[in-house]
Amino acid sequence: MNLLECEAACSRNCSCVAYAMTQISGCMEWFGDLLDIRKYSEGGQDLYVRMPASELDSSNKSKRTAVLASVAGISFLVLLGVISWFVYRKKTANRRRALADPANQGRDNPNQDIYDNENQDINRSIGDETLELPLFSFVTISTATSEFSFTNKIGQGGFGPVYKGLLPTGKEIAVKRLSKDSGQGLKEFKNEVILIEKLQHRNLVKLLGCCIHGEDGMLVYEYMPNKSLDLFIFNTTLSWQKRFDIIAGIARGLLYLHRDSRLRIIHRDLKASNILLDKDMNPKISDFGLARTFGGDQYEEKTKRVMGTYGYMAPEYAIDGLFSIKSNVFSFGVLILEIVSGKKNRGFHHPDHDLNLLGHAWNLWTEGNPMDLLDASLVILNSESEVLRYIHVGLLCVQQCPEDRPPMSNVLLMLDIEHPVVSQPKQPGFYSERSLNDMAMSSSTGNKPPTSNEITETLLQGR
Structure with a gap:
């Protein structure tokens, strides 16, 4: 066997x-x-x-179950880790591309809320900048502005058209939409987002958020029911007290930009149409697309691409591309003289001479007739000394040499009736309209770059 x-x-x-x-x-x-009762030292x-x-099957099944469970568990953990890693990488990449490449954004869900749900309450990066700013969904913005209808359009600037909108919450907004044909582009869009997001002051317009959709970039601001300053000082009667308050408010906003904000900011396009007015006629500086920041002890910077608006640009900036806080001071001085007179500096006409508004104000000052600059529609009872003070400060701000112009901290003190104005103004920059036109015609070479394509002549009906 x-x-x-x-x-x-x-x-x-x-x-x-x-x-x-x-x-x-x-x-x-x-x-x-x-029962084993034998013990072999070798062999056997x-x-x-x-x-x-049944015992063999149970043992085998248990072993197989244990093996399968272990393999499945490990596989699940590995798969979960891989998926999490890819999701993290994708979200990180999307955040970094959100404003750097608008074409990668904007795939909205019709069921989205006011904000972009995927990006709400998370940090967004633009280059080295980290933002804490809500992203509105395109559906919300389109609905709020009646699909960007002409009837909702309230302005047109260098950045593009501006629309009034109404959110589902009932809050009114102003939407600036980046135009493909504008002199400003994605760089200015990102610049405005980065700067405004960091600024908080009652005399600066408040940025509520932004929206990226395909190639469209949109900035969402608080709505200003009284629109922009140019609609009032050039077209309608504005009392002296209101003009006084508006000048002081703009000065406080500029002082914040120059000294008190987290960043020292040079606006570079300060003008009447970029001063918005809320329901109480409080002024708010807007449009920071061309603004630049200074750090540390930096005082001035030079650019080969001069952008801004003729009539408000300081001579050293318009001619040589040099800009500083004194460039803002010059623009502010132009605003003072425009608000006092109710006349525009650019395109000013007088039957007796061809001077611009600055030259006209300077002539009246040197002739001893500064009150003749005052808007004829104004009735001044006991405020003549105050008007003279404001004309005086305005002329100090528009002096030809940047070193002669006072800083905004001194400007605010001089606007105060309790502080005497001692300094006497010197001849203003761009004394005549002809000198400005000659500069524009001859600035095609070297470091004199402004051309008609690089200068923004903004026409705004408000935001």
């Missing part, structure tokens, strides 16, 4: 619990409980033990 036959014999007997093939006895079978025979089928 061989081993297979021995196995078959044991299998036929239900009481057989083991079997073995020995050299002497041949096939041996064991019955009952196995192989013993084959029978096990219940």
Whole structure:
């Protein structure tokens, strides 16, 4: 009998619990409980033990289950880790491209809320800048402005058209939409977002958020029901007290930009149409697309690309591309003289001469007739000295040399009736309209870059 036959014999007997093939006895079978009472120092025979089928199946199934569970668990964790990593990378990349590449954004869900749900309450990066700014969904902005209808359009600037909108919450907004044909572009869009997001002052317009959709970039501001300053001082009657308050408010806003904000900011396009008025006629400086920041002890900077609006640009900036806080002071001085007179500096006409408004004001000052500059529609009872003070300060701000112009901290003090104005003004920059036109015609080479394509002549009906 061989081993297979021995196995078959044991299998036929239900009481057989083991079997073995020995050299002497041949096939041996064991019955009952196995008890090993022999100990071999070497050699010995192989013993084959029978096990219940149920016990063998349970053991195998348990082992298989354990193995499968372990493999499945490990696979799930690995897969979860890989998916999480890809999601993180994708979200990080999207955040960095949000404003750097608008074409990658804007796939809105019609069921979205006012804000872009995917990006709400998270940091956004533009280059090295980290922003905490809400992103409105395009559906919300389009609905709020009646799909950017002409009836909702309230202005047009260098950045592009401006629309009035109404959010589902009932809040009125102003939406600046980047125009492909504008002199300003994505760089100015990002610049305005970065700067305004960091600024908080009652005399600066408040940025509520932005929207990126395809190639469209939109800035969402608080709505100013009284629109812009130019609509009042050039077209309607504005009381002297209101003019006084507006001048003081603009001065406070500029002082904040120059000295008190987290960044020292040069606006570079300060003008009447960029001064917005809220329901109480409080002025708010707007449009920071061309603004630049200074750090540390930096005083001035030079650019080969001069952008701004003729009539408000300081001569050193318009001619040589140099800008500083004194450039803002010059623009502010122009605003003072425009607000007092109710006349525009650019395009000013007088029957007796061809001077611009600055030259006209300077002539009246030197002739001893500064009150003749006052808007004829104004009735001044006991405020003549105050009007003279404001004309005086305005002329100090528009002096030809930047070093002669006072800083905004001194300007605010001089506007205060309790502080005497001692300094006498010198001849203003761009004394005549002709000198400004000659400069524009001859600035095609070297570091005299302004051209008609780089200068913004903004026409605004408000925002």
